[in-house]
Amino acid sequence: CPLRAADAVSCCHPCVLLSHRATPVPSELLTQSVLLSHRATCHPRAEDLQGHRWATFSPEEICAYQSQPMAEMWQRCARRVTEAIERVVEFAKRLRGFLQLSQHDQIVLLKAGAMEVVLLRMCRALDAATGAVLFEGKLAGPELFRSLGCPELVASVFDFARGLSALRCSESELALLSALLLLNAGQPLSPSVPKCPQVSLGLCSHLCHSVSPQLPAPGRLRALCSQHLEQVQVFRRLHPAGFSAAFPPLYRELFAPDAADGSAGTR
Numbered sequence: 001c002p003l004r005a006a007d008a009v010s011c012c013h014p015c016v017l018l019s020h021r022a023t024p025v026p027s028e029l030l031t032q033s034v035l036l037s038h039r040a041t042c043h044p045r046a047e048d049l050q051g052h053r054w055a056t057f058s059p060e061e062i063c064a065y066q067s068q069p070m071a072e073m074w075q076r077c078a079r080r081v082t083e084a085i086e087r088v089v090e091f092a093k094r095l096r097g098f099l100q101l102s103q104h105d106q107i108v109l110l111k112a113g114a115m116e117v118v119l120l121r122m123c124r125a126l127d128a129a130t131g132a133v134l135f136e137g138k139l140a141g142p143e144l145f146r147s148l149g150c151p152e153l154v155a156s157v158f159d160f161a162r163g164l165s166a167l168r169c170s171e172s173e174l175a176l177l178s179a180l181l182l183l184n185a186g187q188p189l190s191p192s193v194p195k196c197p198q199v200s201l202g203l204c205s206h207l208c209h210s211v212s213p214q215l216p217a218p219g220r221l222r223a224l225c226s227q228h229l230e231q232v233q234v235f236r237r238l239h240p241a242g243f244s245a246a247f248p249p250l251y252r253e254l255f256a257p258d259a260a261d262g263s264a265g266t267r
């Protein structure tokens with residue numbers, strides 16, 4: 001399982017004054033604020049997931065997905081992950097102090113951390129009994145994604161989601177983990193990184209102490225995101241034209257910035 005307290009993050013983004021006030025905001029208020037932001041920006045909502053018995057795809061439906069052209073399946077996943085990232089952006093904007101960052105810092109944190117939060121949130125849509133994930137309204141196992149042509153990435157995505165799901169984190173823990181990942185995005189993984197004096201240690205220390213047994217190993221999430229980036233490049237080489245207009249601009253900007261200006265396939 002990818003979660004180890006030893007990887008407890010030791011520093012949040014140095015400029016994030018989450019309680020940008022003279023008197024620190026009580027950690028309970030901060031936690032409540034993060035949870036509300038999480039609940040408002042997660043899909044499906046927690047209440048939709050609880051007790052709901054999701055249907056599984058029939059063998060014929062799975063076969064239809066497996067028969068889809070690679071580009072079509074990549075576009076489907078790209079659209080879904082882009083929608084998920086847009087919700088993470090909204091979550092970040094609701095975090096105390098985030099909008100007080102410079103636009104540059106906001107973009108740096110989101111570029112480095114949004115995908116990690118998407119992957120963290122994915123465990124909410126995983127069915128513990130079957131290890132299948134909610135995809136286009138039904139439960140899908142890794143075999144449904146065969147036409148993507150990247151079985152190792154798909155396996156890694158499912159393994160991570162299953163490992164996190166097995167910890168049965170509460171929505172509050174996932175909310176705090178998401179805030180921590182975003183505020184720590186892009187920071188060195190070394191645990192020896194000194195605490196940032198400027199940061200509002202209120203939230204940082206609260207996050208680290210409240211969810212320390214569940215902190216995702218940032219190295220594991222970063223490796224997963226790197227694996228995704230590698231596969232995006234593989235896909236682009238196989239389908240130079242297929243990566244242009246059919247992919248959401250935000251997806252191209254985040255994961256293939258050199259192609260985001262429409263020059264795909266010309267390099």
Ligand SMILES: O=S(=O)(c1ccc(F)cc1)C1(c2ccc(OCc3ccccc3)cc2)CCCC1
Pocket residue numbers: 074076077078080081084118122133134135142145148150153154155157158228
């Ligand atoms: O439901 S999903 O489309 C899904 C895709 C692949 C998978 F193995 C499991 C789920 C989704 C997702 C989309 C792209 C992801 O990384 C990029 C990626 C991974 C694998 C192949 C292509 C792209 C990860 C997750 C889950 C959360 C948001 C949407």
